[in-house]
Amino acid sequence: PQLTAKKPRRKVENEKSLAKICTQIKGQIYPVHDAIMIMSMLRSRSVLQRTCFRGCLEISAHIKIPVYSFMKTMEQKFPSMKKLSVVSQQSSNPGSMGVVLERSYQSIRDPDVEVGVDDRVKGFKYGKTLVPFSRIDEDVLKYTSESCLKVIGFTNSRNVPRHHYMGNAEAIVLDPNAKHAPPPAHIARSTNTQHPTEQHSTYCTTTQTAQRIRN
Numbered sequence: 001p002q003l004t005a006k007k008p009r010r011k012v013e014n015e016k017s018l019a020k021i022c023t024q025i026k027g028q029i030y031p032v033h034d035a036i037m038i039m040s041m042l043r044s045r046s047v048l049q050r051t052c053f054r055g056c057l058e059i060s061a062h063i064k065i066p067v068y069s070f071m072k073t074m075e076q077k078f079p080s081m082k083k084l085s086v087v088s089q090q091s092s093n094p095g096s097m098g099v100v101l102e103r104s105y106q107s108i109r110d111p112d113v114e115v116g117v118d119d120r121v122k123g124f125k126y127g128k129t130l131v132p133f134s135r136i137d138e139d140v141l142k143y144t145s146e147s148c149l150k151v152i153g154f155t156n157s158r159n160v161p162r163h164h165y166m167g168n169a170e171a172i173v174l175d176p177n178a179k180h181a182p183p184p185a186h187i188a189r190s191t192n193t194q195h196p197t198e199q200h201s202t203y204c205t206t207t208q209t210a211q212r213i214r215n
Contacts, residue, residue, distance in 0.1 A: 052170065058150045066175035067149065073169045 053069035083099040107113040
């Protein structure tokens with residue numbers, strides 16, 4: 001920033017000292033407004049807390065604890081890069097300069113005839129044969145499963161590679177509305193409270209058929 005004589009003498013001396021320190025450490029000086037804006041970019045975004053799973057934590061066939069699962073941390077991805085038109089950029093009225101992709105399908109027998117959406121069907125190669133695969137076939141063969149949360153086993157945290165902890169983290173809490181939980185759930189909760197001996201262990205669970213590692 002430029003130092004002018006209109007400022008108080010003490011403020012000018014403070015700015016000179018700050019500029020000298022900044023020059024010695026090869027740093028930069030930003031106004032307060034810009035610095036706050038830069039720091040706010042790394043701030044965690046506040047979102048409405050919603051449950052991503054409501055059900056029972058199944059320890060065994062006879063012990064099930066009603067729990068809620070909340071998303072604790074989630075990976076924030078950078079916006080994807082978009083294609084820009086060089087012709088629009090060089091014109092006098094560039095506008096958004098975005099590139100719009102328009103795809104059309106033509107008939108093999110008559111290239112001048114465009115094939116509509118209802119007349120198209122996916123095809124997959126099986127050797128040299130092209131097998132048609134309609135939406136009805138996709139719905140019939142689509143894999144479906146129920147949401148679940150099961151304990152597969154226990155192991156020491158040293159046995160779990162560090163890269164298995166990468167990904168979204170969820171916080172599992174007891175169902176606040178479970179006033180009349182099954183007796184096995186109360187027994188398991190009481191046991192975990194009185195004998196917390198597995199402080200350095202982890203358990204592997206399956207949620208919606210996906211294996212996860214949780215502390």
